[in-house]
Amino acid sequence: MDPLSDVLSLLKPRSYVSSGFDAGGDWSIQFADQRERIKCYAVISGGCWLSVEDVADPVRLESGDCFVLPSGRPFRLASDLSLTPVHARTIFPPARAGGVVTLNGGGGFFLVGSRFAVSGQYAGAVLRTLPAIVHIRKETDQAALRWSVERMMQELREPQPGGYLIAQHLAHMMLVQALRLHLSKGAEGRVGWFFALTDSQICKAITAMHNDPAYRWTLQELAGHVGLSRSAFAMKFKATVGETPIEYLIRWRMLLAADRLENTSHPISAIAVSLGYESESAFSTAFKREMGSSPRQYCRREKIPATRRDAEAIRVME
Template identity: 70%
Template sequence: MDPLSQVLSLLKPQSYISSGFHAGGDWSVQFGSQHQLIKCYVVVAGSCWLAVDGLPEPLALEEGDSFVLPSGRPFRLASDLTLPSVSASEILPPARRGGEVRLNGGGDLFLVGSRFGVSGGHADMLLALLPPVVHLRKASEQAALRWSVERMMQELREGEPGGYLVAQHLAHMMLVQALRVHLAEGPGLGVGWFFALADKQLAKAINAIHADPARRWTLQELGEAAGMSRSTFALRFKETAGETPMDYLSRWRMLLACDRLENSGDPVSVIAPELGYESESAFSTAFKRVMGCSPRQYGRARKPAGSRTDAHVPLSPAQLLAG
């Protein structure tokens, strides 16, 4: 399995809901922290502005544009960003899944979106690997995401047998397609794992780590996988990913360990050697350094993903948009 597929698989998207949003006149809506949420939108008609927390420039969204917010940052949608904002939770009333809500009577903007949560105590760390926003403007890129969002709305609205499973697969497909397009555009400007994955040479080293995380990798070996000298590879990886290759290797092992601790009955004595640690104590030391607690403390604090009961709880458009 490739690195992006592995990261998305560990996120385990759930709690799907899709809805439509109409706006008219002058408006500005602030959406707070999207904790452990991923959101996909399509501008069906009209235009608006998107400002994502931490990004220096807002994005102008036009009819047909699609965008994905994978990292859970607060954001704002507005007809004019100079207008004072109101909180999304204050103006968006509850509605059924697949329904639509209106602001100022609608008429100027129609936006459809899908929202899904992710599970696991390590979800925040995984979401931090993804870009803050993906903006799709090419017609060929927009078509697949728009079809997926509208199909999800239909599935959730009509309640046909198997509709929830269809929505689950559509959510995965939307996210993968958007991130795949973003990767194809190249590294771009920024620092983080996703930028390193977009670098074709560094991606070879990341693929090697993910293919065999238990191996006792050296900088020399990873550099060779990337087709670079040891020193050049180490410098470029740190500059692009924001951490050393060995730090990334250790963190990826711990993310795999988190998943095992949450979703399997395997003891630490089994997990440790399978992730490349000679002893249980060495693994526990590494785990505490990365995760901030011992493996046993982590395992006791987490329930298996299958025991969660929130996947079918009805959500309002305010929750869809504002989390």
């Protein structure tokens, strides 16, 4: 797979609510910390303002726009940002797939989309590498998402057998398409693996590491793989990704290890070998340095959050 598919697959996003929001009049809604959820929406009609915590400028959303909020940060949607916001929990009922929430009689603004839960204790670290806001407003880009949006609307307004599963897959398509379109706009001056995917040489190096994470990659080999000198490659990778190639490789290996510890019954020794470590002790040392706990501690701790994440599926939208 390509690096973006790799990461999204590792997160295992699941659309636990696909729904609509129909608002009229003046309104302002504050959404709390999303607890490592991804939100992916499309504006069907009307317009509003979007303000995300720690992002300097609010974004104006208009009919046809799509947006993704991958970081899980608190945010606000409002017809007028000068209005005092009300908390989302006072408006949105317990999460119900396919529901449409109406505010002030509706008719002025309509939004459809999905909220994703992601898996693993490592999810937050991965999500923070994605942009805070992905805003798709170019008409040609919107057209690429139009089919998914229109089908999503149909599933919400005309419930049919199997509709929940269809809405889930449509929401996944919207998420991947939006991130892909965001990358296509370029990322000059932006730092991080996600933005690095727009650079053909750095993307080629990242892809190589993803394709064979157990291989003992050296700086010289990676540089030769992309046609750069060792020093030029090292400088460019650090400037583009924000860490050295070897640091990136180790972090990617540990994310894969965390996923396998959580989702397979493979022994730690086997996971260590599959990721290029000759001994379990060497692997455990690297894992603890990167993830903050030993593999065994990680396994024990992961059993508790899994239950809590399942409970989140029936909580209110906040």
